[in-house]
Amino acid sequence: MHRMLTKYPIWGGLLLLALFILPLLLSPYGLSLLTQVLIFGLFAMSLDLLMGYTGLVSFNHATYFGVGAYTVAILAGLGLNNFWLSLVLGISIPVLLALLLGLLVLRSSGPYFLMITLAFGQMIFALAWRWRTITGGDDGLAGIPRPDLGLPMSMWKAQNFYYLVLVFFAFACLILWKFIHSRLGKAIVGVRESETRMQALGHNTWGLKYLSYIVAGGFAGLAGVFYVYFNGFISPQELNWTMSGQVILMVIIGGAGTLFGPVVGAGMIIILQNLISSHTERWPISMGIIFILCVMYLRDGVVGSALKLRKKGRGNL
Amino acid sequence: MKALETKSLTKHFGGLAVLQDISMTVEVGERRAIIGPNGAGKTTFFNTISGVIKPNAGEIFVFGDKVTQLPPFRRARLGLARTFQQNNLFVNLSLLDNINLAMPPNQAKMTPRDFLDNWGWWDKSTIPVKEFSYGEQRQVELLLALAQSPRLLLLDEPTAGMSSVETNKITTMIRNLSREITVLIIEHDMDVVFDFADRITVLNYGRVLFEGAKDEVRSDERVKEVYLGSVD
Ligand SMILES: Nc1ncnc2c1ncn2[C@@H]1O[C@H](COP(=O)(O)OP(=O)(O)OP(=O)(O)O)[C@@H](O)[C@H]1O
Ligand SMILES: [Mg+2]
Numbered sequence: 001m002h003r004m005l006t007k008y009p010i011w012g013g014l015l016l017l018a019l020f021i022l023p024l025l026l027s028p029y030g031l032s033l034l035t036q037v038l039i040f041g042l043f044a045m046s047l048d049l050l051m052g053y054t055g056l057v058s059f060n061h062a063t064y065f066g067v068g069a070y071t072v073a074i075l076a077g078l079g080l081n082n083f084w085l086s087l088v089l090g091i092s093i094p095v096l097l098a099l100l101l102g103l104l105v106l107r108s109s110g111p112y113f114l115m116i117t118l119a120f121g122q123m124i125f126a127l128a129w130r131w132r133t134i135t136g137g138d139d140g141l142a143g144i145p146r147p148d149l150g151l152p153m154s155m156w157k158a159q160n161f162y163y164l165v166l167v168f169f170a171f172a173c174l175i176l177w178k179f180i181h182s183r184l185g186k187a188i189v190g191v192r193e194s195e196t197r198m199q200a201l202g203h204n205t206w207g208l209k210y211l212s213y214i215v216a217g218g219f220a221g222l223a224g225v226f227y228v229y230f231n232g233f234i235s236p237q238e239l240n241w242t243m244s245g246q247v248i249l250m251v252i253i254g255g256a257g258t259l260f261g262p263v264v265g266a267g268m269i270i271i272l273q274n275l276i277s278s279h280t281e282r283w284p285i286s287m288g289i290i291f292i293l294c295v296m297y298l299r300d301g302v303v304g305s306a307l308k309l310r311k312k313g314r315g316n317l
Numbered sequence: 318m319k320a321l322e323t324k325s326l327t328k329h330f331g332g333l334a335v336l337q338d339i340s341m342t343v344e345v346g347e348r349r350a351i352i353g354p355n356g357a358g359k360t361t362f363f364n365t366i367s368g369v370i371k372p373n374a375g376e377i378f379v380f381g382d383k384v385t386q387l388p389p390f391r392r393a394r395l396g397l398a399r400t401f402q403q404n405n406l407f408v409n410l411s412l413l414d415n416i417n418l419a420m421p422p423n424q425a426k427m428t429p430r431d432f433l434d435n436w437g438w439w440d441k442s443t444i445p446v447k448e449f450s451y452g453e454q455r456q457v458e459l460l461l462a463l464a465q466s467p468r469l470l471l472l473d474e475p476t477a478g479m480s481s482v483e484t485n486k487i488t489t490m491i492r493n494l495s496r497e498i499t500v501l502i503i504e505h506d507m508d509v510v511f512d513f514a515d516r517i518t519v520l521n522y523g524r525v526l527f528e529g530a531k532d533e534v535r536s537d538e539r540v541k542e543v544y545l546g547s548v549d
Contacts, residue, residue, distance in 0.1 A: 183422060190418045193407040200367060200405075201419050201465060202393035 012177075012260060016170055023159050035162045036270050038169045039226045041263030044250040045176055046219035051248070052257030053180060054212040055192030059114050059244050060121025063101075064094040064217040066128070066239035068224025073141040073234045074134060083147035087225055094221030095214055102213040106206065109195075121244055128236040140235030144228050155229070165226050172219055176259060179215065188212050249287065253294050255301025264303050318381045320345045320469050320499035321366065326375035328361055328523075335361045336372065337523045345380075346496040350510045350531075351503045353520035359503045360402055362520065363471045367399045368392045379469060394421075396468030400458045400475060402503075408447035412438060412457065415446055419464035432464055436490075452483035459490060470494075472502040476509060488513065511535075 019038070023031050043065050050056045068090045075086050105116050128135045135141065146155035147164070155161045179185050190198045191205045198205045228234045237243065246269065254265025269290075276286050298305050321343040328336040335358045343349050351359050364370045366377055368389035377385045384392050407415050416429040433439040438460065441449075446457055459475055472491065476484040488509055494500065504510050510517065510531070517534040519527040527540050534540055 186414065187418065189410070190407055193409060194405050196369065196389075197401070197405045197407070197461070198418065199369075199389040200393055200399055200401075201461065202390050202421060203418070204388075204390050 012173065015260075016166075016173075019166055019169075023162050028158060031158050031162055033270060033274060035158070035165055035230055037263070037267040038162075038165050039223055039230060040247070040250065040266035040270060042169050042172055042226075043220055043223035044247050044254065044262030044266045045172070045259060046216045046223065047247050048251050048254075048256060048259055048262045049176065049180070049188075049212055049216045049219070051251050052255075052259070052262075053185070053192060054188050054209055056109075056209065056213070057114050057248070058105075058213075058216075059118040059241065059248070060101075060124070061216070061220055061247055062239055062241070062243035063121045063124050064098060064220035065224040065227065065243065065247075066234070066236075067097055067124070068094045068221030069228035069234045069238060070128065070135060070141070070224075071221075072225050072228045073144050076144045077141060081145060081148055083149050086147065087222075090225035091218050091221045094224070095218045098214045098217030102210050102217075106209050106213060118241060118244075121239070121241055125236055125239040125241070128239050135236070138236060140233055140237075142233045144232050144234070146232075147229050161230070165230075168222065168226065172222060173260070176219065180259060184208070184211065246287070249291055251301075253290065253298070253301055255304025255307070258301065258303045258307065261301050261303030265301060268302070318345065319343060319378065320347065320380060321501070322378040323366070324376040324378075326362070326365060326372050326377065328358075328365055328370065328372045335523050336365065339375070339520075339523075339525055341518060341525065341528070343499060343501065345499055347499055348513055348515045349499075349501045350514035350517045351501060351520060352505070352507075352510060352517060353526070357520040358523040359520055360473055361523075363399060363473055363501075363503065366392075367397060367471060393465065396466075397471070398462040398465040398467030398469070399471035400462050400473055402473040402477065404451075404454045404458050406446050406454060406457055406461065408454075409445055411443050411445055412449075413442040415457065415461060416442075416464050419461045421465070426466055429464070433460075436460060436463075452479050452486075455479055455483070456486060456490070459487060463494075467498060469499045470501070472500065472504075474503050474505060476504065476506055484509070 022034060026034060043061075047058065047061045050058050050061070071090045071093045072086045075081075075089065080086070101120055105113060105120060108116050129138055131137070146161060149155065149164070153160045155164060187198070187203055188208050188211075190203065191208050195205050227238070250265035250269050251262045252265070253268055254263065255261030272286065272290070273283065276283055294301065300308055319342045321341070323339055323341045326336050326339040327334070339362065351362065353359055361370070365372045368384070368387060372385070375385070376383060379392060379395050379397055382395055384395065407418060413429060413433065416432060420429055420432070427435070430439065430442075433442050446454060449457065455475065459472070462470055462472075475487050475491065479487065484506065491500065491502070492513060502510075502513065514531055516529065517531050518525060519534065519540050527534060527537055529537070
């Protein structure tokens, strides 16, 4: 177990190296896919903190992703294109929302948690739909320019933008990895395993869940920031439950509680989505089939199962 | 100062009165056994003391602090530790990680490693707890509570479902505990009770039927009737 853990970051390092070299080999289309994989991988990792590590299946994670994206889009609409300002607000507004919503949703657990998060998520989705003056309603907000970092390199160039995303992706991986292996992170896993025991041992389990919820919301917001820069467009669909469901699927397919597994899950779904074309009727059916296959044959997801095969099950911190 | 004091503790589940007017004091360093038939309210009594459930009426004091309204983790931080009737462990985590979660980081008297070494468990520290036998898990249940360095320890049937060899391991562990730790134990095994306890409280239908030194309990007619009678 410990051997695997010391090797895991080495694997992570090799993967990052590959991610660094890949753009030099890929077609523009491939590079665009890879950029999306990083963005959704980051989004899925943030959800894994809740699903895999804290044991909370949140059904409105798209809320934080979407609010981060809308923040950048609204700022751009006001003519505020400074990257650092957008970044800070694109993270802190989702964090503030998580501070508030966390107080409400963390009163319940299990299936009730899933349902109440879904309800709040749809409320915010409806709000984005209705509040035309700010959000553009169902037309969404278009024409969001790529970020200006004040550096002598244009982010309109796909490779430059990719590297910008990669830097933040790697940084986020590092922080999440450190967090999960900190004392607090281990306590959060304890909550997943047995909340009553954690309380009996003197841990403020509510506070731990709240912290995890806020951190997850912040990183989802970060993913949303890059998503809207990448896409140049945001609509309420990005706040909808379908988006939340999709990122849940990424976590499950990749392997909940493996942190990097969900990145693999994101990669698989994004590549499939582009093969099948997400705008046909076949897409929801395909997603459903993938989900069923996963539940039946790959309980621990791709990465989780691979780790288990090596007889080094998950959860051994 | 008393280690534990309850005043007129009352708990209803719907129409069912599970605890009725329980007033009890336990001295510092005392070993107190709580006995009584199934469903008497013993576990519920522990749950109200540890804060898992709130009583409908009454007060609870732990080392003089009123804890009636405190959440469980705050009571734990006052030095209250408990075990569970049903094993309640972090089964997917290693033994060492279990102990890490139980030891308060800054006030721990020893490291988790020293602790496990002391109890003879260090060689199993990296094994996930789910791979332990039931009897071993029952011992880990007790180890977790001890790792908290408690002043007041509540044990809910620590030997339940164990072989006599395993029961001996548990009783040896608790018999050798320092007298700085006050211990309340719920136990059905009368040999364990009479061996370990200073005083015994008998609960029946949520009421204190009897309380006294163990010899008094042995000879009390009512106690024999509701409880001991079926054991002899
Ligand atoms: N959360 C609950 N909700 C409703 N009823 C409960 C609850 N907890 C316990 N009870 C009921 O309260 C009564 C006392 O239960 P308790 O677990 O305290 O008994 P006990 O003395 O520990 O019994 P045993 O020796 O079987 O462990 C039982 O009738 C039980 O069904
Ligand atoms: Mg009981």
